Amino acid sequence: MNHVFGPVPSRRLGYSLGVxxxxxxxxxxxxxxxxxxxxxDKGIQRKSFYDAGSIADEVARKVASARVDMITFSGSGEPTLNADLGAMIRRVKERVDTPVAVITNGSLLYDRDVRADLAEADVVLPSLDAVTDQVFQRINRPHPSLDIRRIIEGLREFRAECSKPVWLEIMLIRNINDDPEELKKMAQIVSSLGVDRIQLNTVTRPPSEESVCRLEEGDLQAICKLFGPRCEVICSFERTEEMPAQADWTEIILETLRRRPLSLEDVVRTTSLTRFQAKTRLKAMEDEGLVRSYTLGDDVFYVVA
Ligand code: SF4
Known part of the structure; x- marks a missing residue:
């Protein structure tokens, strides 16, 4: 299995090589x-899945052949569930100088081993979408043993122990966690955590549940003020530099699509294809039954068929 995908344009991390x-x-x-x-497969048990050395080899090969601003551990699920996360980060750092980030839902930060693994990274990006149990259950549908108060305390402990930057993402969904009372409580709790950045996001890609609605830019900007000067709304990736020419764009596009949906603009930014070429390539892939398109708001996204 190929564990490395991208680099893909990330709103927060530049050209991010996903692991x-x-x-x-x-x-x-x-x-x-x-x-x-x-x-x-919903669970909280950490397990070993893959060989750390092979993953480091894959990362090193990709970093040698493409522009990479950040190596980002994530996954087709929650990366801290991998019991070898810390070892993998160390093995990657032995091979390349590129900084390492981990994107995590933060649910296991109450576990000392998870905190120790994450402390190996150069930047950690946990998320927190709720501070009350009712909203937590609605938005995150967690494993039954997870408790939102324990998760918040885990975040607090991690922030206190870890000297690396911690950027907290909050995903805001209309009529789910944008209630003024929930937001007020969240702002109080988040301010007390002392994270370096608070980053507000909303749904901009096809979600698991089609009924999920995004907030408008103006709403996000208003909510941002509640969270104080460390808070920002993370906007669409604006960079337009071209990546080096590569041969099999169909396979490269598919590799990323297996992990996340892409818009036409995303494909243009992650490849050296022009807008026209990218559109033609995606149309051909759609005709071949490799991908299908999906409309969200004004944007069209592509997903693996
Ligand atoms: S968005 Fe939620 S469900 Fe999906 S991988 Fe992240 S934590 Fe898991």
Whole structure:
């Protein structure tokens, strides 16, 4: 199995080389906004899945041949469920100088071993979408043993112990977690955590549940003020530099699509194809039955068929 995908344009991390260390789809949550689809294996047990050395080899080969700003551990599920996460980060760092990030839902930060593994990274991006149990259950549909108060305390402990930057993402969904009372409580709790950045997001890609609605830019900007000066709305990726020419774009596009949906603009940014070429390539892939398109708001996204 190929564990490395991209580099893909990331709103927060530049050209981000994804490292997928979780089989689809093992996660502690089943978020209503998940881009990967429904969780088929919900659990909290950390397990070994893949060989750390082979993953480091794959990363090193890719970094040698493409522009990479950040190596980002994520997965087709929750990456901290991989018991070898810390060892994998260390093995990658022995091979390349590129900084390493981990994107995590933060649900296992109460576990000392998870915190120690994450401390190996250069930047950690946990998420927190709720501070009350009712909203937590609705948006994240967590494993029954998880408790939102324990998760918040785990985040607090991690922040206190870890000297690396911690950027907290909050995914906001209309009529789910944008209630003024929930937001007020969340702002109080998040301010007390002392994270370096608070990043507000909303649904911009096809979610697990089609009924999920995004917030408008204006709503996000207003909510941002509640969270103070460290808060920002993370906007679409604007960079337009071209990647070096590569041969098999169909396979490269598919490799990324297996992990996340892409818009036409995403494909243009991740490849050296022009807009016209990307559109033609995606149309051919759609005709061949490799991908299908999906409309969300004003945008068209592509997913693996
Ligand atoms: S969004 Fe992340 S945490 Fe939520 S279900 Fe998907 S993979 Fe799991």
């Amino acid at each position: 997928d260390i979780i089989p689809p789809k093992y996660c502690t949550y089943d978020c209503i906004y998940c881009q990967i689809g429904r969780t088929t």
